Amino acid sequence: MRGRRAVAAGAAMAAMLAGTVAAGAAPAAGAVREAAGDRAERDGPDRFRGQGIDWHRCRTGPDDVEGGLLDEAKAQCAEVTVPLDHRHPEGRTIKVAMSRLKAADPARRRGVLFYNPGGPGVPAMSLILQVRKAAPEVAARYDLIGMDPRFVGRSTPFDCGWPVPAVGSAGPDRRGFERTAALAKDLASRCAVHRDVLPHASTRNTARDMDVIRAALGEPKLSYLGSSYGTQLGMVYLQLFPRRADRVVLDSAMNPDLFGPDLTRTQGPAVAAMTEDWAAWAARRHDRYRLGSTPAGVMATLRRIDRAAARSPLKVGRHRVDSRVLPMILFNVTAGDGPEAYGSFAADVRVLNAAARGAEAAPTPVLEEVLTGLSSPDAGGTASVQTAILCADRAASRDPETYYRDIRAHRAAEPLFGALTRNLTPCSFWPTAPAEPPTRVRNDVPVLMVGATGDPGAVHAGQRAAHRALAGSRLVTLRGVFRHTVYGGLFAPRNACVDAAVERYLVRGVMPARDAVCSEARPR
DSSP: OOOOGGTTTTTGGGGGGOOOOOOOOOOOOHHHHHHHHHHHHHHHHHHHHHHHOBBSSSOSSTTTTHHHHHHTTEEEEEEEESSSSSTTTTTTEEEEEEEEESSSGGGGGOEEEEOOTTTTOOOOOHHHHHHHHHHHHHHHHEEEEEETTSSSSSSSOOOOOSSSSSSOOOOOOOOHHHHHHHHHHHHHTTTGGGGGTTTOOOOHHHHHHHHHHHTTOOSSSSEEEEEEHHHHHHHHHHHOOOOEEEEEEEOOOTTTTTTTTTHHHHHHHHHHHHHHHHHHHHTTTTTHHOOOOOOOHHHHHHHHHHHHHSSOOOOEETEOOOOOTTHHHHHHGOOOOOHHHHHHHHHHHHHHHHHHHOOOOOOOOOEEEEEHHHHSOOOGGGHHHHHHHHHHHHHSSSOOOHHHHHHHHHHTTSSTTHHHTSOOGGGGGGGOOOOOOOOOOBOOOOOEEEEEESSSOOOHHHHHHHHBTTTTTTEEEESSSSSOOSSSTTTOOOOOOHHHHHHHHHHHHOOOSSEEEEOOOOOO
């Protein structure tokens, strides 16, 4: 989930990320790879792998804008049948939808490239159009495949009917924490009607679905480009099907040892660093935004807004912003480190600052959209399905007190965001347990990783952990920026150094001889 307009779901980033269990010592990489390959042979029965694919037009009706764009681009769409539970393929089946853009240069076609943009829970079918636009040389060599993960978009979706999309922040005291715990429990209870499918919403099963599609396409191997959560999906695929991977790029990798409902608790230092970078930017523009003439002054303004919301809800147009909601709005600082994103966020903070002083405060168009999203029902089940994926990947603590103790222990160090990123989620009350243990990623498959040191979503320490787990990987690090995803301008500004490394690998198969560093001069 990216962008300020995604952060009405972007506060669902606070329901998005993962656990607290560290892995022990890894066995030899070759042994892990061999065992994973053996398991892979049993994970996909021939009746699914050998199924035919009935390609058809993508548009489903007059209101299907994305399907219309795919048709205009001469893409094809299809559905494949996969087991609900890959461990019991004789049981119930579901449909998974996908799109395909054929290689623009058939004479130089290498194979298929699956793309997953992140999430979890983000439909990917139409996003292959962005890949073709961003990387035409890659699109010339590969059929681009966009798969809506199981239970997402067109792939047998479900909806828990949540009245709001996120639990939000625990606020400044016990009362606020108990209010969010009650909300989390209520949201979880609304998903109980889908308890027959919830344990099977895991990343592990989505990776198995990918391999069914690979086989149905008649491809001996697949290449893969994944960003954000898409890196977790890619790493799980590599662990399950190491012999089926061709060229794999992971952009802004998650920590595979921690991925699950509680990973946001690792984000505090990175989000704080980005907030301070934005504060320095805003201080240099005090004449415009009036938030403080020094970085310390801007940060003091944020704290004043936070204290005011804790006393009583801020009046922002037709909305009321309390201590549960405010940190989700402030988390939008992570949307990007460019002048446009920073300026948009500063304009929103200026509105909140006026409301904190008791003045009339009309929201900017972006803030209006975010506030409307945060107070509206979960559109199409996006947040509930996202949560279902996380709850299926790793069990969360069932003791709310563990979260409250953690929040209290970090209030001083993380005053603005700790009660948000460390708060419990519906997974603490989830009606089902994961069907399988978390996938332990340890292999030596060649992988190219790219990421930024200041990434607020996939923190750099987590990227390094993924790099260690993937013994055959090379890591290209973009220094000096605060961005979540770095390749191709897909969700952040382009960097020529990163783009060259990725496309050299995908197009020519040339992996960097060693880890490398890219840099960028950001406008101040």
